[in-house]
Amino acid sequence: MPEHTPAPYTPRSVYGYALFVGSNMLFLLYLVWAIVPDNLLQEKFGLTYWPLKYWAVAIPIWALTATALFAFLIYPAINLLMTPDIDDIRTIRDKFSLNTADKVPGGIPPVSDIPITQICRQLYLRPDGKMKNA
Incomplete structure (x- = not known):
């Protein structure tokens, strides 16, 4: 088989x-x-x-209600329970994270994850080292 x-x-x-x-x-x-x-x-x-004709209508409506309840409430709640907290290290790095590798001058940089510290510096700091919008 x-x-x-x-x-x-x-x-x-x-x-x-x-x-x-x-x-x-x-x-x-x-x-x-x-x-x-x-x-x-x-x-x-x-x-x-x-069985009563009532059940010919009630059973499909109950099935659709149960499906909608699962799709819009239960399934997202399960996903939220499985998601790590915002301050958990697993939110930033996991076993699939790619570390930055050595760059060849003039070459294409290799694929890697951008460290969160570099992102924060780029978004929130001015070139003089002070906070933007402060």
Whole structure:
């Protein structure tokens, strides 16, 4: 069995087709339940028990509400909990940080992270060493 490949192979193709057909059949059954009147279902097909039509509307609305709640509240809250504080060293440097390397005169500077001290000097200090806007 090939690992970690998006290429189709026999089991994946069969499962995909079965999922496609099954989901379409469930959707068709849902539409019949939601649209066709109960008395017609009972007289023509002999189906005596169906859940209330209320649930045909309520379940999708609840699902969309739960999805929106997750997308706009819970997921951002989880991301905020995982983000380090502003005064944490991990905000400035991590294991993927690139240190400044030696520069060749007249050459293209190598790719590296700019130290926070250099950024602060450039943004907030004048050439004479005093604070800007002070």
